[in-house]
Amino acid sequence: MTVQESANQTPQDRRGKSWLQHLGKVAGPIVFVVIGFAAICIWLTIDWYSSALSDEINPVYVGKKKCTECHQQEADKWTGSHHDLAMQVPTEESVLGDFNNATLEHHGVNSTMFRRGDKFIVNTEGEDGEMHDFEIRFVFGVEPLQQYLVEFDRDMLQPENEVARLQVLRISWDTKNKRWFHLDPPDVYEKLEPEDDLHWTGVAQRWNNMCADCHSTNLQKNFDPQTNSYHTTFSEINVSCETCHGPGSVHVELAEAKSLFWDREHGYGLPKLKGKDPATIERQIQSCAPCHSRRRIVHPDFSGGNNFHDHFAGEPMRPETYHKDGQIMDEVYVFGSFIQSKMYHKGIQCTDCHDPHSVKVKYDDNRLCTSCHQHPAKKYDTRAHHHHKPGSKGASCVECHMPETTYMAVDHRRDHSLRVPRPDLSLKIGTPNACVKCHLEDDIAPSAKLAEERKEELHIKQYIDWVRLAYEGEKDVQKQLDTLNTWANEAVLKWYPDSKHRGMHFGEALHSAWSLSENANDDIINLFDDPDAPAIAKASALIWLDPSRSSDALEIILASLKNPNEPQLRVAAILALQNYRDIGSNKNPYTTIRNHVIPLLNDPIRSVRTAAAQVTSEVPANFWPTGDITSFQNALEELEKGLMVNNDRAATHLTLGSIYENLGQHAKAENAYRLAIQVEPNATGPRSNLAELFTRLAENIARQYQQNPQQAPPNLRERIQDYLLEAENLRQDEFVNFERDASYAPENAAVQYRYGLALYRNDQLDEAVKVLRKVHDLEPRTPVYMIALSRLLQTTGEYDQALKIAQKLIEIEPQHQGFVEELKEQIKKQGAEQEPTPRIDSSEG
Structure with missing residues (x-):
């Protein structure tokens, strides 16, 4: 613009131009920011979508070392934990037992523990009954005892990463008292012969099928039934990060990617185990459950975050494992107790009490409980509540509400059903209570009195032995417990006159069922009217309910089949209908199973589907709904796959043989029974089942040609005789096993x-x-x-x-x-x- 043009501009023109110039100066950066922001949004959007993994992912194990690169703090807590030390190779540091020519005598067998160079050796009785030197291949556990593993049947060409048959010595090291002891099976007081399954070289002491999958990460048993040999592998020897969190490859891939985002479908690439929402709480508990429960395997390859009931079927309470009120008796590993508790139903999870990495409890005193039970000041942690001297054992929350029982001779484990002591229930049905446990033989209570000779005769070592012996009818033991239970009940009535914990308990129904009372069916039916009774209690009772006794019993079972929230209850209901037949002239015997169990072949939970497959295999082919055949075949494949995880046990092949017989697949049934005999030659059952199969086949062939003998093949008589002769030989062989079992x-x-x-x-x-x-x-x-x-x-x-x-x-x-x-x-x-x-x-x- 010239000077003249500028002079000719009006003030308004100059102000307008100034505003435009100012706008240009301001708008330029804004436009730049907007364009930049848009570019970033586009880039982030592209990053968000382009970095997503496919829906089908197959995570693999990467190992603790990779996890530690980012999670050093958690790794430090884990190091030295029971999970870390679950299984180790033998070294100066890992072996805690005295191998300096130490000796142990047990039932006439004198064993010696010694060193041979850098090897640890035990000289003891072997599977042939002779004394041999056995090299320790691995050590097992660290506290309160350590056990030692010996390898058998290793092929010279077997790869280094494979483990052959491992047997767990019963000679064990007490890490607290620094002594060797022989870990006897429960209720076994005589010498175990080498051919006994409970001998340290027997199947009951075999690492591969009894211990391995809960002491190592990514355990693959790999048993070959044709050669009776193991080729077991693991990705890590101990219970490492990926045992709980699942295979970490996807998580690592996402963490090392250049993207700013985790995956929109798979999140962090690991299951969410931390949080207070119900789904996460249940997921965490179910991630711990496989190794802390009595269960049978339904499907292989469980990893943290999977649904427990898709891979396992939790064992219900049984007379040999639980007391009638659900307290622990045998080793049941916590989960079955915990899911009975009010804590579980209120959303408490494992890590509320235990550090998830060190696995230690967060407090060793009452703070473990009062950190959550923050009621009006000192409502519980006070003498007014517990009526014991502050600081004493009786003032401890866990002593009253989580009493402990000793297993494996030295291992004290607490009951996780977190219950209020019920001496009144002890008087009714003979169950234990924490009051009498503490005061059994002290100077405060009346005190249980038996001569030392009598206690030695009955092998009494702890309170649970008194209770068990009373169950078994020992009158003098029962009399002593009755006196103490009466004393305890009177004290509780005095201290807590208004307690709400004296009503009906599911234990009364189980007591009725387990004692085979004539009122058992009615008592079980009444249990199902209790909305507060835990599902495991109802499932445990359901097993004892006979649907042929009454229409009410059948109705309870059919209603349980439809329970949408409790897979264990559905499984128990299915199994309660095994061998059930409808009675009535106009009704097919399999009508109930067809109408109510066959639909469960499509249940969303695998343990339910496989139970349904087993029971519906009884239904004749001509009575099947056409549309459900495919569902049955799919569920049967799942059942077979789950059973074959334990293909080293006779029970697996016995179960399959029975199913194949139901389906008319006689050749497969015969093969299954023969495999059962091969993998466990001393097992009772497969020979008699095979004998019955051959007898039926002989009878069927004879019946088939009875009407038309002219059509019979020339060797018919020989075939029938061969079947009957082999059946008789099998029965004679099996008779020895029946006789042996009856003596045991x-x-x-x-x-x-x-x-x-x-x-x-x-x-x-x-x-x-x-x-x-x-x-x-x-x-x-x-x-x-x-x-x-x-x-x-x-x-x-x-x-x-x-x-x-x-x-x-x-x-x-x-x-x-x-x-x-x-x-x-x-x-x-x-x-x-x-x-x-x-x-x-x-x-x-």
Whole structure:
């Protein structure tokens, strides 16, 4: 612009131009920022979408070292923990036991622990009954005991990363008292013979199938049943990061990517285990559960974050593992106790009490509980509540609400059902209580008194032994406990007169069921009216509910099949219908299973689907809904895959053999039974099952050609004879196992029943009657035992005695009325035959 033009501008023109110039100066940066922001948004959007992983990912294990690169603090806490030291190679540092020519004598076997160079050796009895030197291959655990593993059957060409058969020595090191001891099985007080499964070289002490998957990471058993050999591998020897968090490769890939984002579908690439929302709490608990529960495997390759019930079926409470009220008796590993508790149902999770990496409890005193139970000042941690001297054992929360039991001779474990002591329940059904546990033999309570000789005779070592012996009918033990339970109950009534913890308990229903009370069915049905009873208690009771006894019992089972929230309850309901048959002239016997169990082949939870597959295999092919065949085949494949995880155990092949028989697949059934014999030659069951299969095949072939003998193949007679001959040989071989088992378990009705049937098949009828009478005495109201005994008595011509049992039987199961009439007719006929015939005098007529 020229000077003249500038002079000719009006003030308004100059102000407008100045504003435009100012706007240009301001707008330029703004436009730049907007464009830059848009570019960043576009770049972030592209980064967000382009960095996403595919929906189908297959994470693999990367190892602790990779995790530690970013998570050093967590690794430091984990180092030295029980998880870290779960299994180790033997070194000067890892071996805690005295191998300086130390000795241990047990039942006449003198073992020596010594060094040979850098190797640790135990000289003890081997599987052949002779003394041998055994090199320690691994050490197991660290506190309160350490165990030692010996490798057998290793092939010279076996890869270094594979482990062959490992056996756990029963010679163990007490790390607290610094001593060797022999870890006997529970309730076994005599020497274990080398052929016994409980001997340290037996299958019950085999690392590969009893311990391995909870002491190492990414354990793959890899048993070959054809060669009876193990090729076991693990990615890490101990319980490392990825045992709980799952395979870490996706997490590492995302963490090392250049993207600013984690994955929009897979998040951090690991399951979320930390948080207070219900889904995360349950996910965390279920990640701990596989190694802290009694369970059977449903499907392999569980990793942290997976649904527990898709890979395992939790074991219900049983008389041999739990007390009737759900307190721990045998080793049950916490989870089954915890899910009974109010804490579990209020959203408490494992890491509320335990540090997730060191695995230690957060406090060693009452703060462990009061850090959450912050009620009005000192409501609980005060003498007014616990009525004990402050600081004493009786003032400790866990002593009253989490009493401990000793396992493995030196391992004290606390009950995680977190319950209020119930001495009133102890008086009703004989269960333990924390009050008597603490005051069993002190000067405060009346004190349990038994002569030392008597205690030694009964092998009493701790409170649980008193309770168990009372269960078993030891009158003097019961009398002492009754006195103490009465004292404890009176104290509790005095201290807590208004307590709400005296109502009906699920333990009363289980007591009724386990004692085979005639009211058991009604008591179990009433349990299902209690909304506060935990699912595990209902599932445990359901097993004992007989659907053939009443329509109410069947209704409870069918309602449990539809419970949407509790897979364990659905599984128990399915198994309660195993072998159930509808009764009625116009009804197919499999109608209930077809209508109510077959639909569960499509259940979202795998443990339910596989249980349904096992039970519905009983349904004849011509009664199947056409549309459900594919669902059954899919569920059966899942069932087979889960069972084959334990293909080194006879039970796996026995179960499969029974299923294949149900399906009419006789060749596969025979193969399964033969594999069962091969992998466990001393197992009871496979030979008798195979013998029954051959007998049925012989009968079916004979029946098939009976009507048309001209169509029979030329070798028919030989085939039938071969089947029957092999069946007889198998029964004779199996008889030894039945006899052995009966001697081991004289008070076990099921074991004695199988022995009684074996005696019958062996034509030892008098002995069979004696054994089945004993079975009837042990369980006088079990229908299958009543039928067996009355039928046997019928066979031996003892009709009157058979009738007495049969008449009691129809009070329980009225459908057997025909059997009663049959016996009455035989008695009538027998009486007529025994009437003296009038003599005809030869002199007459």
